[in-house]
Amino acid sequence: MKIGLIGEGAIGRYVTEKLTEIGLAPQTVLTRAGRLHQTDGGTALRVDRVADLPSDITLMVDCAGHEALTQHGAAILERGIDLVTISIGALADRQLEQGLQAAARRGAAQLHLATGAIGALDCLQAARVGGLSQVTYTGRKPPEGWRGSPAEEQVDLDALTEAAVHFKGSAREAATAYPKNANVAAAVALAGLGFDKTTAQLIADPEVTANIHEIHATGAFGSFHFRIEGTALPDNPRSSALAAMSVVSAVERRRAAITT
CATH class of the missing domain: 3.30.360.10 (Dihydrodipicolinate Reductase; domain 2)
Known part of the structure; x- marks a missing residue:
């Protein structure tokens, strides 16, 4: 599994750290154009367009906000890349929800909602x-x-x-x-x-x-x-620790032989 990441804030940093610990360090970071040349010392490729994502990326992980899902979500799914997102509230926009569903069908991909901040x-x-x-x-x-x-x-x-x-x-x-x-x-x-x-x-x-x-x-x-x-x-203080943990859990489940 080759993973790409969107978002380098508190949740993105936590997810990167934990995924690295289990041997799934993000290979690519999808970022804004102005941040292409910024680096924290990591080796991940940095791109600012979905079209520039490497062909072997199989899963994108969105740790950014609603704007990122709105901007990149459909293009990622249309490329046939599965997407895990924490930006669940963005789906309150009916047009966006319908667009993501259509893009997922066209790309035979899946949008997974990381809902770990709340159980039940x-x-x-x-x-x-x-x-x-x-x-x-x-x-x-x-x-x-x-x-x-x-x-x-x-x-x-x-x-x-x-x-x-x-x-x-x-x-x-x-x-x-x-x-x-x-x-x-x-x-x-x-x-x-x-x-x-x-x-x-x-x-x-x-x-x-x-x-x-x-x-x-x-x-x-x-x-x-x-x-x-x-x-x-x-x-x-506005970012749930459990929400960040749920992203890592969602990725782990995708490679598990038995999952819930």
Whole structure:
């Protein structure tokens, strides 16, 4: 398996380190034109166009943001290269989702969503078969975790003394308004009732130190409530450590003889 990487931020650096440890160091980095000649001492080839990716690349790993998936996703899939992405919230854009599906079919490739920041999605997918009646996602982070998001326009993050809901609406609205924070809402929506029928609420809470994700679902199967408290990557308080780990796990599963 020959791997290419998109994204050299906190998640990209973590993924590169872990993949290197298991003998799957990225061979190529797809980057912006202005960064072609930057290097951290690694030996990976750097390119700024999908057309310039080496012919032996079999898997691209997107650790960047929604913009990268929008810009490069379809071209990668059309080349017949499978793609693992953390930019799940980008699929709230119907046109992009449809375009990626069409590109994957044309290239006989697969887009894999790395959803490790939240668990229980396999249970939610199974419950969907029998019929779901309600799915609610709640995302709770310390105020610092909402810096640079629309939360700053809704509440005074510096002055909070108690938890404050700064968003409530559909998962589509959450993923669109909070592209750097609501990938989990998108993952829950795709596993369950869809973007428009999944309810999401986002909370800034000065009493917590972890990123907390909760799913509540009811349907023909019964009901369940799932909660996970995840830490952020040291380099970026907005990046989930478990999300980065899930990317590595997704790559490992692709070469495993037995997988879940």
